Amino acid sequence: QASAFGKQKQVSDFFTISMEARLPTGARFGGGIDTGRTVTDNCFVVDSPQQKLNCHVAPPFSGNTQIKLNGSVPLPAAFFVSALYQNLSGPSYTAEYAATTQQIAPSLGRDLSGGARTATVPLLAPNSRFESRVTRLDFRLGKNVRLTQRVKIQGNLDVYNIFNSGSIQQVTTAYGARWRVPTLVLEPRIFQFSANLTF
16 A cells, blocks of 8 residues: 555645626726645655655745736727736746766666666756746727627727737756757737627
8 A cells, every 4th residue: 555655645725816897888807816836745665766856846836826817998889999918927847867878877886777878867846947927918909780680790800919929838848058948939929800790
C-alpha cells in the first residue's frame, strides 16, 4: 500500500470574485478575478531517491490569477459597442538541461544505463517561474436592423487584440542558447466582419 512508503497529498485552493451591473440606459458592465493554486506533495521514495527531486510543488497564486472585464453600451440608431479585457498569467517555463554521459559518469561511477547518451536534468522547479502576463483587449461595434416583426439582422465589426499585443504564449524549455526563445505568441490584431440573422 502507498501508506507503507509515505503520504501523498494534493490540495487545491481556488476562489472567484465576480460582479455585474446593469444601468437604466441599457449599458452593462461586468468582470471578476479568478485565482488559486494546486499544491502537490509526494516526498517519499518507492524506487529511487530521484523521486524526491521537486517532490513538493507549490506554485504562486499569481501563476493562476486571471482578471477579466467586459461591458456593452447601446448607441443611437440601434448601434452598440462592447469590449472584453483580459489579463492572464503568462506561461510557466522550466529549464531542462541535457547532461551527457561524459558529464555524469565521473560522479556516478558508471555510464548511464540502457546505453543512454544524455539524461534530462530539471534546473528549475515546475510551476515556479512564469513569463510576463498576457494582456489583450477585444472590441465590437454592432448594429441591429429589424426587417420584420420577427426577422432581425445584427451586423458586427470585431477587432481582436486591438493593441496588437505580442504576449508570449509558449517558449523553448531546453536549457541552452535558445532557452526561453518564444515559439508561440498572441495572434496579431485581427479585423472581422460578421452578421447574425434571427427569425
